[in-house]
Amino acid sequence: MIEKPLAAIVSAGLSKFGKLDGFSAREIFTYAAKEAFDKCPNLDPRKDVKGLYLGHMTESAEHQGHTGPLVADWIGLNPVPAVRFENACASSGVALRCGIQAIKSGFVDVIMVGGVEKLTHLATSDATEYLALSADNFFEQWHGFTFPGLFALIARAHMHEYDTTGEQLATIAVKNHHNGSLNPKAQMQKEITLEQAMTSRVVASPLRLFDCSLISDGASCVILTKPELAKRFSDTPIYIQGSGQASDTIGLYERDDLTSLNAVALAARDAYEMSGMKPKDIDVAEVHDCFTIAELIISEDVGFCKKGDGGKLVQSGDTAIDGNIPINTSGGLKSKGHPVGATGVAQAYEIFLQLTGQAGARQVNDAEIGLTLNLGGHGSTAVAHVYSTTI
Amino acid sequence: MEEITLDRDETGEILPTIQNFYRFCGHGRLMALKCIECEKLLIPPRIICPKCSSSRFKWIQLSGKAKLRTFSFIHIAPKQFSSQAPYIIGIVKLEEGLSLSGRIIVDKNVKLEIGMDLIVEFEDTVSVGWPQWPRYYFKLAKVIEQ
Numbered sequence: 001m002i003e004k005p006l007a008a009i010v011s012a013g014l015s016k017f018g019k020l021d022g023f024s025a026r027e028i029f030t031y032a033a034k035e036a037f038d039k040c041p042n043l044d045p046r047k048d049v050k051g052l053y054l055g056h057m058t059e060s061a062e063h064q065g066h067t068g069p070l071v072a073d074w075i076g077l078n079p080v081p082a083v084r085f086e087n088a089c090a091s092s093g094v095a096l097r098c099g100i101q102a103i104k105s106g107f108v109d110v111i112m113v114g115g116v117e118k119l120t121h122l123a124t125s126d127a128t129e130y131l132a133l134s135a136d137n138f139f140e141q142w143h144g145f146t147f148p149g150l151f152a153l154i155a156r157a158h159m160h161e162y163d164t165t166g167e168q169l170a171t172i173a174v175k176n177h178h179n180g181s182l183n184p185k186a187q188m189q190k191e192i193t194l195e196q197a198m199t200s201r202v203v204a205s206p207l208r209l210f211d212c213s214l215i216s217d218g219a220s221c222v223i224l225t226k227p228e229l230a231k232r233f234s235d236t237p238i239y240i241q242g243s244g245q246a247s248d249t250i251g252l253y254e255r256d257d258l259t260s261l262n263a264v265a266l267a268a269r270d271a272y273e274m275s276g277m278k279p280k281d282i283d284v285a286e287v288h289d290c291f292t293i294a295e296l297i298i299s300e301d302v303g304f305c306k307k308g309d310g311g312k313l314v315q316s317g318d319t320a321i322d323g324n325i326p327i328n329t330s331g332g333l334k335s336k337g338h339p340v341g342a343t344g345v346a347q348a349y350e351i352f353l354q355l356t357g358q359a360g361a362r363q364v365n366d367a368e369i370g371l372t373l374n375l376g377g378h379g380s381t382a383v384a385h386v387y388s389t390t391i
Numbered sequence: 392m393e394e395i396t397l398d399r400d401e402t403g404e405i406l407p408t409i410q411n412f413y414r415f416c417g418h419g420r421l422m423a424l425k426c427i428e429c430e431k432l433l434i435p436p437r438i439i440c441p442k443c444s445s446s447r448f449k450w451i452q453l454s455g456k457a458k459l460r461t462f463s464f465i466h467i468a469p470k471q472f473s474s475q476a477p478y479i480i481g482i483v484k485l486e487e488g489l490s491l492s493g494r495i496i497v498d499k500n501v502k503l504e505i506g507m508d509l510i511v512e513f514e515d516t517v518s519v520g521w522p523q524w525p526r527y528y529f530k531l532a533k534v535i536e537q
């Protein structure tokens with residue numbers, strides 16, 4: 001039996017997401033770190049922070065590897081141990097889980113966990129190619145499978161099995177763009193209409209442009225500590241009560257069921273079990289909407305609705321900010337942006353804001369329990385965390 | 392039978408590698424690995440059976456007959472494929488029960504549907520070494536007129 005809470009988040013930071021011309025990854029991360037440090041005056045970064053776990057996927061984008069120690073140096077943490085995590089789009093979700101384990105093990109009392117990505121300077125075809133690296137090289141990439149293409153295969157299967165419609169997918173895009181319009185750090189702070197989404201150009205049928213998340217630059221971080229030390233650094237820490245991670249095949253074709261993401265179901269199951277929470281206890285969730293179909297399927301696989309009812313769930317309005325289970329209040333990857341390595345911890349950042357009442361115009365009333373679900377690739381990795389306002 | 396250059400172990404057994412799978416493709420043969428212990432069929436070939444952890448396999452040739460499980464028309468493609476866009480990708484279920492991803496190549500007027508009968512075909516290209524392998528793809532199965 002693992003003692004709970006697992007860890008506390010005492011501060012968090014997020015850079016602006018979007019096309020950050022003229023800034024390199026190390027510089028972008030500095031803005032996230034600075035926010036986290038500035039918001040936590042009781043923390044002396046040089047003295048208190050004993051490590052950096054950094055999610056970062058595409059080293060080829062800037063021709064820069066070894067980003068752990070690089071970024072640690074740039075934010076003034078040198079010489080603490082610094083490690084880069086690469087699990088595709090789940091890189092920083094995995095870094096967060098490992099950060100919790102570092103705290104739990106007693107190796108460190110305080111650690112910074114975050115992620116960063118710099119992508120927007122690339123040609124779209126190059127970015128598409130780098131993002132496809134998380135799929136099977138020899139049986140998917142080699143045959144011209146793209147990342148939107150793989151989720152399109154999943155979408156087609158879900159539509160066939162459950163009569164899910166393009167309109168339901170577009171409804172997710174409209175919702176997340178509305179939420180993003182309320183988030184000053186979002187890449188696309190503008191509403192879209194259902195018609196706009198449904199008539200946007202086809203990227204990989206049945207997915208259209210507005211079914212796809214954005215190519216973004218950005219960085220995110222949180223400061224983790226032991227629960228018993230949390231109040232030393234913050235009057236309003238939040239607590240991590242459950243953590244789950246699971247893997248699945250690197251090739252989509254090897255899965256018997258294309259309408260479900262098994263790693264998501266397993267990661268969520270473990271995070272719920274550890275936290276003692278159930279889907280109905282969750283007040284606000286950030287889930288991985290790299291494509292609208294991903295949000296739809298994750299909402300089913302984490303238990304917010306019955307299998308096959310994800311489309312009906314969004315159409316009911318239940319996943320809106322004022323609904324029963326608000327999903328992606330930040331705007332999600334769809335509208336806030338998807339700087340791949342930063343995404344997992346950016347979800348934790350939004351939950352931190354929501355549970356501490358700092359989410360401004362998109363604040364969910366009385367949010368006390370949060371969930372994040374970060375996906376890597378087309379579900380070869382999934383990481384789930386459950387958060388609470390109280391011990 | 393035509394001589395195929397394959398990677399073999401010291402006893403002469405054909406190694407269960409992806410390169411060997413594609414070398415067979417280069418000679419018009421869709422091959423799977425069959426686990427001798429649990430009979431699971433594998434594409435890609437692997438050195439350890441994911442079902443029973445055995446490492447005893449034999450290669451078997453598949454019929455190439457398949458049914459379409461799902462598909463997508465790719466409009467925005469990576470650089471090396473962009474001249475071919477739009478093109479179709481899919482996942483098929485092979486007659487022997489295992490699934491495989493690949494390109495679906497059909498005439499423009501064909502309306503694709505899940506469950507459609509397909510058959511494997513192979514590119515004409517000659518293998519130029521790792522990892523530039525000759526590809527397989529799927530086309531419409533010939534309907535035999537009654």
Ligand SMILES: [Zn+2]
Binds near residue numbers: 431
């Ligand atoms: Zn076996």
